[in-house]
Amino acid sequence: MTRRRPSDQSERIPSTQPLRCPIHGVPLEQGPGPAGSAAWCPVEGRYSTLTACPFVCPLCRHPLDWAGECNACHGSTTGERDSWTFPGDRYDRFDDQGEPLGDGLHWYLTKAGPRRAVSAATNVANMQLLRELIAKIGIAKDGEA
Numbered sequence: 016m017t018r019r020r021p022s023d024q025s026e027r028i029p030s031t032q033p034l035r036c037p038i039h040g041v042p043l044e045q046g047p048g049p050a051g052s053a054a055w056c057p058v059e060g061r062y063s064t065l066t067a068c069p070f071v072c073p074l075c076r077h078p079l080d081w082a083g084e085c086n087a088c089h090g091s092t093t094g095e096r097d098s099w100t101f102p103g104d105r106y107d108r109f110d111d112q113g114e115p116l117g118d119g120l121h122w123y124l125t126k127a128g129p130r131r132a133v134s135a136a137t138n139v140a141n142m143q144l145l146r147e148l149i150a151k152i153g154i155a156k157d158g159e160a
Contacts, residue, residue, distance in 0.1 A: 036063045038120045061121035079103040083128045099132040
């Protein structure tokens with residue numbers, strides 16, 4: 016079956032319709048903070064899960080992701096890897112043990128930003144530990160990840 020395109024404006028969804036929380040069905044509102052994006056679910060009192068992160072990087076004004084990362088400037092004015100930060104707050108739907116925060120369907124603030132990113136050397140060392148653990152439990156052959 017071929018998909019058909021809307022033939023006129025009457026078949027298109029009007030852009031004046033507010034976004035709705037896909038879980039509760041209520042219109043989303045302006046969230047707290049400086050972002051001003053309508054992504055806040057008034058029922059849960061959290062940001063709705065299917066919305067883009069409404070915050071922007073304070074350095075370059077590009078969008079942040081829910082982890083508080085800026086994929087444009089990496090929270091650095093120098094561009095050097097060792098100066099990278101997470102300029103925004105971190106939001107999660109699940110805790111570190113995999114348990115849902117609240118209903119698991121809305122974003123919860125878990126760490127305030129800005130936060131320093133780990134150094135490249137620390138990343139390399141942690142990856143080596145991960146490879147050793149994977150090899151030890153038999154998921155991968157030695158040296159493969």
